[in-house]
Amino acid sequence: MLTGNGGHLQHLCAQCTSCDEHAPSLPPESIVQMPEQNTPSGRSSQICSDRRQCIHGISRQTNWVVRSSSLPQRHHIYKISNHFDPIFKLEAPDQISTDGGTNLASEEMEAFFRRWLVKVHLSSAQYPESNGRAEAAVKSAKGLLQENTSKGGALESDKMAWRQHASHGDQRVASCVTGYLQLKEWTNTSGIDRGYGKNNVKILHVRREGVVHSIKEYEINTQLTLNNDKDYIFGDNSDIIATDSQKNTVYILAKKHGIVSPEDFALLLCTHFLSKYPYVEKAKIDVDAYPWRRIVSEGKAHNHAFLFSPEIQHTCTVSQRRGGSAAINGLTGMRVLKTTQSAFVNFVDDEFRSLPDMKDRIFSTIITASWQYNTVDGVDFGKIWANVYKLVIDKFAGNPDTGIFSPSVQNTIYLLQKAALDEIPEISKISVTMPNKHYYTVDLSKFPEVGSLENNEVFLPMDKPAGNITAVLGRATKSKL
Known part of the structure; x- marks a missing residue:
């Protein structure tokens, strides 16, 4: 579960034009003062469930949903406890609210919650303030689904994934859609230095000008950095340009534009990756030029024969951002x-x-x-x-x-x-x-x-x-x- 930052989130709420749509219609339950926990950030989240067998994680400081997911279809206790286990390992909430369904009110589940020191709170129509948290969660989840459903009724999962993880100015879009804290704050992505590419791409380009031929042989490394971390954190590969595609790009651009120098070709590759793929934040190209020179025979440079001369190697690196x-x-x-x-x-x-x-x-x-x-x-x-x-x-x-x-x-x-x-x-x-x-x-x-x-x-x-x-x-x- 995520933990809130009261003053920061309240400031964001006050400036967010879409927060009213996801706010509960009833006053929020007053925050229960809990003793400080021995965790990196303490506990400040709550879990609610509804009769549709969904669970919603709620920030106790903002009433925003921070996680929604479905419970197992069958009420087998071990399936439900296994569903909660990875959530609690990240951060167990101080309280779980339920409407009294047997899937969460059984003796086995009570023992499970006691083991995690989680208080079970009964919520029903007779307790509207408590029920406000579940209402806020349902509103957020419903709004997210409605805004990402096509005219034919199909869920546009790619669009929803973008809304969850893309950036909008200094604020993650997900902060306004589902109440997530900025993803960077949760996962500490500011410490991530990531990139991927294809190494040791070998290419020989021959320029033919009549009987006189010229050659350029390079070994190239490509590396791209995306403007989001969803591949790294969530396993979402929708923005990844495969390293094999990067390799193919080297050959196609060499055929289309030719090769003048290591630097010019590296700049061409960087410009291509940044202009074609809007989610590429940085392109870095390394080029090692193999040292070929023309054979001199009878005092004359040969038209099409060359000698490999490893006396010195020409290298270059081009790193380009937008x-x-x-x-x-x-x-x-x-x-x-x-x-x-x-x-x-x-x-x-x-x-x-x-x-x-x-x-x-x-x-x-x-x-x-x-x-x-x-x-x-x-x-x-x-x-x-x-x-x-x-x-x-x-x-x-x-x-x-x-x-x-x-x-x-x-x-x-x-x-x-x-x-x-x-x-x-x-x-x-x-x-x-x-x-x-x-x-x-x-x-x-x-x-x-x-x-x-x-x-x-x-x-x-x-x-x-x-x-x-x-x-x-x-x-x-x-x-x-």
Whole structure:
């Protein structure tokens, strides 16, 4: 059962134009002061039954129905008690009102209610104030059915489910129809971070321009977030776009629109899901582009033959809500190494240190970088990706003849990030990670007869354990004051 919030609900009642239709015609029974219960919210609900073998859960503070359902057709006590059991496990009411029917007034049911510390209250026509609660419940349930019945008399269950769970401004529609508290308050849906989609959708698109062909091979993840929780909470799948349908959408849109870049295709998918399905609140698309390049033969690029070149991978993520979008570009798997112009000295020297100062060392890493755009309108994503790639090479390797000195991995990351923000105004923030791939000098001095006291040519690769250096640098936000 749901518990009421007196002041909040009374305020909602006073502003609701349809509440009078569901209010009892007789004055409400005065609230019985009950001792505080050891539950998250205490007990403030009541159950009423009528001769049509229905039960109605009533908020004692508002007289609104919070649950209506049918009792079993037969009066078998175990069926009735099994019907109440899951309700009571959620929150047992302090009182149940009945008109005296044998299905709820038997010794077995009395024992069941005693076990749950529920008081049984006899209600009849001679007690109109008490009976007002059942009247309020019946009015709400009847109104709900009438408003969702077609001209032919059939119950429009989809429409009624929408009215129960859809939002209308800041208030759940169900709050006005059946007196539910806001669903978010009851189920704590504010803590739900949910979404669903299809992962690892692989696609190869071939663009044929005469004898010259171009290819794009992607691996795509789709994820959608709905504007309601009815699939998650109630098992209502009526708004779910199947993940298989999402996969098919990737292929159909690629055929219809072609593929220019990972970012443009991800934006196309996001726009499609948001425009076609009004109940989709957010679309998120991840794209990994496979690194193919044309084969060069006899000094000439081949028309239709390609070489898989896993030197670096182009990635992107586009997350779009209605009225806005955010694109994140990236590159990953870029393994680089330079044999000099790198040092690491003057770091903390204490009892835990074993690493000596290294004034000249091999610097190797696998670079992962991602950057966020401050706009996606009119952006040439391919050009910006190529510019960032060039900056990575420049700040790691430097001039081909002299190189660039790196006093630490941290400083190299900073120089790259600063250059990206200085030179590319469309980038608002950039994240870079560079794990160490160590190469240690092999000690050959222990072999005096065949070895050497000095060695700067033979190294032992050691990638585990490894240091991991990461940083995020963004533009300073302007104060609104």
